[in-house]
Amino acid sequence: MTRRVLVVHAHPDPASFSRALCDLVVRVSGEVGNEVRVHDLYDVGFSPVVSANEWSLRGAAPDTKPHLAPFFEDVMWCDTLVFAYPTWWSGQPAVLKAWIDRVLANDVAWSLDDTTGHVMPALRNVTRIVVVTTHGRSKSANLFCGRAGRAVIMRSVRRLCSWRCRARWLALYSVDRSTRFERDRFMQRVERVLRRIS
Template structure:
């Protein structure tokens, strides 16, 4: 298993960092290869620059500013996002990562006049989201949970046809208790354990 963990939080001592650490601990326990992209620590610029927009569909040069991130994405078979949900969606830095890294030729193929985009992340067989939400579960789903849908529907559409998905969230973070925080970390660990031990490639499976 080759896991790319895309982590997005400005506070290095946040609860989200504890979630990240639990995910990585469980991946290490099963011998997964791991690459971590800490977007705030690395100073990732989420802004799509004018020249990038001009060359957006040009596969010969549209990854020039994000080549290392693209290499990570092409390397992994498991893609994991860890972030806080703000305004029911993705933090701006993470949304910018999607804008700049998931470009034509990397994440999808541009459509012709009669079709739609075609997936190009078909090597990714596991897709997971670990997040925290200030709002309650019912309010988040009433609004439509746009952050969850962006990844587990939008990005998922670009992955392998049988791509497995996982989602774990701690809701009502503003009224969280030590007990609820601890219990959620345990849920996160169990969620990783459920799919991390399953081979990502058919040739790795035991006959």
């Protein structure tokens, strides 16, 4: 089955390891016959903050935010979400957090239940989430700090997707001290996982 893959990537440096991982995801996904779209947030100059205007429109319909329409369309089109980013201060870079805050909007990713007022998932088209990230610190240091960034995707974003959505977390720890061998091995691991998603 051909899958529709949306890759969301944020890193200021086009020569970075994170960008290489993003390119790898796009290449492998294309090779196994998936349709791939990419949101390179630094490349498109994505605004890193929720403006006061957007905040006041948080409960409004998506067509009140025409500047975000292409992003809304892609996120409703895809069935696989891939996030490729570096972990900074145990979370997503601000630009990627802004993508989560702004694009996962009312009537795109969620809607309010009329009777209870609870948030109900609306991204039921998404059945797979893959996160490809790098951590500067070791795994134990990240565990101690509570892995706040992991919760944003594995807990919050995943909850907005299909109830049978499977999420996979691929992380390279201690990347600041990593060797060429470790980085290559991690890329092979990412490739192995992405090849199976087709």
